[in-house]
Amino acid sequence: MLRMAVRSILANKTRFLLPTVAVMLGVAFVSGALLYGASVQASLDRVRPDFSVQVSPYTIDKPVPAELVGELRGVAGAGEVRPVADGRAFVVGKNGSLVGPPGLAGGVNFDAHLELVAGQAPKGAGEIAVDDWTAGRAGFKVGDQVRVVVDGNVRSVRLAGVFTVQDARVAQGGTLTAFDDATARALFAKTPDSYTAINLTAAPGTTDAALAANVRAVVSKDLTVDTAAEIRKPGADSKLTEILLVFAGVALFVSVFLVANTFTMLSAARAREHALLRAVGADRRYILRMVLAEALLLGVVATVLGYLLGIGGAASLDALFSVSDGPPIPLQVVGVWPVVAALGVGIGVTVVAAYVPARRAAAVPPIAALRTGLPPSGKSLRRRNVTGLVVALAGAAAVAGGAESADLIYLGAPLLLLGLIILTPLFSVWLTALLRRPMTRIAGVRGTLAVENTRRNPRRTGTTAGALMIGLSICAAVTVPIASVNAEDERRADTGDSADIRVTAIDFADIGAETVGKIAQVPGVQAVTPLTPVSIGVGRTWLDAAGVDTATIARFVSVKVKSGSLDGLANGIAVSAKEADVHKWTVGTSVAPGLPIVAIFDAAEGFRYDALVSASRAETGRQPSTVLVKAAQADSVRAGIQQALDNPTLVVQTRAEYIESVGTQLDLVLNILYALLSISVLIGALSVVNTMTISTLERTREIGLLRAVGLGRRQVGTILRLESVIIAVLGAVAGLLAGCVVGAVAVAGQGGIPVVLPWGRLGLFVVVTAAIGILAALWPARRAARIPILTAIQSDTE
């Protein structure tokens, strides 16, 4: 049986090539994602916590007093007691940009557990030490002047030493900057005589839990005491793996179509062969097992190749997604999970996809061996259409309900898609009925033939288009919400304020206290104001106020003062008319002790604060979220500000740049999604190639006849290209429609954001699929054109 399967596959290499590639891609996706995830986790697992018990504040605004260190040394069972002052410190590379990802830029007080490999421990505010991986990749040497950013301020310091450390941040590609104890406390701790945490190791013979209990008895209620086991180990960011697996699932789902289509077409082509086997005594089960054995073999080959490709993929994932530029992660080539998953997925998908065609093959009656001509073509589509309609309607109803409750979308969207996939043969019949006339007008009888060929087997056309449809529907379903959100953000950004230049900090970083002053001194700057979020307690709720420069704010925010005046803002507060209505405030009411309302205003839609106060009312240490600047020559002043700040954690943008960046901030996400979906679309394209190849083989005689009555070689290609474009566009249009509906409902469900259909992109998708159609016909058309006429006419592929 297996030998027969091997022979059959070798004899039909062309037909099995594309399904193998499709399954291989899916398996590579799955195993690559799992191997990469496992490798990252393994490298993080090597970083063990270097303490037994940690004392830290419940809320970050509370200090851990320094004198507690001495007390803890006296606790029974305590070994080493190590105070920690930990925070964010960004390292600026020699090229002026940040070293490592901003989210993983750590700063810490230098102590003995940082093992020096070069130089000495940092002393005083002017010296630091960095971890060896950072020093290595940034090209720093002991004695270099290095710039670091802490609390939004740049400082130039001398690199006193380089150390090695097992730290989760460093393992993931971050940086660790060590300062001497006093400097670190000044930078990171709440007060200069406190720390951010104290780590203790247990003395031999004492369990972590016992030590924790002893420590708990000593420390105040403001502090929490946890054992190392209780503190969650830094888990690898499994999101990437999860996202990859979702898209791998989509890719594999698409592969199912390709594999099923191949086996269906193969079974039709070999109906006589199977009938002959039946006639000489093979039973149905034999034929079924024979076809499934072929599927199994194909699955095994695809799995092995896919797994190897997956290893390569995992190795390049790091670079591809620039997930981390940390120390090289040793790649795990074999894992129990990845191997099991790859085998299960690769073989499972193939065998499941081949099962229905295999059963159909087994149902061929022995008498068919004697018949000539085509086996009877497919059954009526009625049952299929009814099923599809019911599923699609149920899905559509659930999606429509999704406007009320978002959860329904997750149920409805796949149902809708599934229903539409079941209905694709019907669509193909409709579409081709519509297309016959125009295509005949445009391309003459070549158009007629192309349309008729796609109609000939609606199931096959449907399955082929369905494979493309899946990828494209997801493309549309993610594009519509992102385009809507982007458009809305852009609109709001445009109306929020009238600053010519704005300065913001990158994620995880702050705008330092010196920033506003530095900007004000740049030539050409006409006015500056910080926007510092200030929360003002009003009864049980909070008022989101913007702490601003009271003298200049009126030039930045177009506020319509309804009553009162902004002149006295330095000694009071201005509130929005909405808040005033809610609280029934009038000018003169005291919102909080010593904070009378001086004005009530209507602000532009995009301005997201409820009130204005003087920036001086912000709590100490609270930094501006944005600095707004007025300048006549925005472009040159922007450059001047950039130069004056010289801080890679700050972003300086002109108004146009800012609006554009807001309107495109999700584009990166979108592009990553496209990249992931491209694999599914690629498999969909392969499915078109596959169908075109096989149907060309089936129609050898027809092509021969056409050539005999005067069809040129190139025109053979025209017909096939038209045919394949029709199939591709059918998939694109059905997929995009479904995707847009789902996406639009998802947006509508969020409320407040108008749905924006990105026509440009949708059009581009259609064009791209049409191009895919043309490309997909390339190879089959070449083959078809090369068929010698006589051989074609005399062949028995009727």
Next chain:
Amino acid sequence: MDQRTVAVADQLGKVYGTGQAAVTALAGVSAQFRQREFTAVMGPSGSGKSTFVHCLAGLDTPTSGKALIGGTDLGSLTEAGLTRLRREKIGFVFQSFNLLPTLTAWENIVLPLSLADKRPDSAWTKQVVDAVGLADRLTHRPSELSGGQQQRVACARALISRPDIVVADEPTGNLDSRTGAQILGLLQMCARHWGQTIVMVTHDPIAAGYADRVLFLADGRLVDEMAHPTPDRVLDRMRRFDAQAVR
């Protein structure tokens, strides 16, 4: 009567394979085909009769000699030229599978014109359709037509472009004798009344009896020619082949 020569076979030869394995299918056959002439090509299996007409009609390329249609040497044509020649100068009728299943009878008939992006000449088209007697079946698909009707559609298609020559390869091979006779009568009428040149490969003496002359091929050579054949005379001649083969 002007009997212009429309097709010439000049020492046509075809050898398959090379060296020891070479098989000679045609060993230099010359013949001329004049206007209005209905020629049957006969011979035992393996005599090269099909290869002969295939080479003559540009479906196959001869390894020696040349074929001319309307004065054009087929060997001098490019692929595109040959395609055009097939479309405009030659009409084909095969033994089976003559029609595209996806097109209606009408679309099949005008296919050579459609491929050349030409509009059918309505008077001529009507004449052809009336002659094959399918005026009421034009919107049917081949699967809805009988074997005889399909073959008549094929004949109409071969005639529609008013080719220099119609090449029919066993056109009645798959038909019963009554429907076969209709096809042969149709071809005969085309030659006699419309001046159509027809070359037909057949192994059936009765079919050959419809022709104006018969060419006999054996072992890749032209061995005999018979004018005004009747089925009996053809059968006699064929018997002699068999006798030779036995001896």
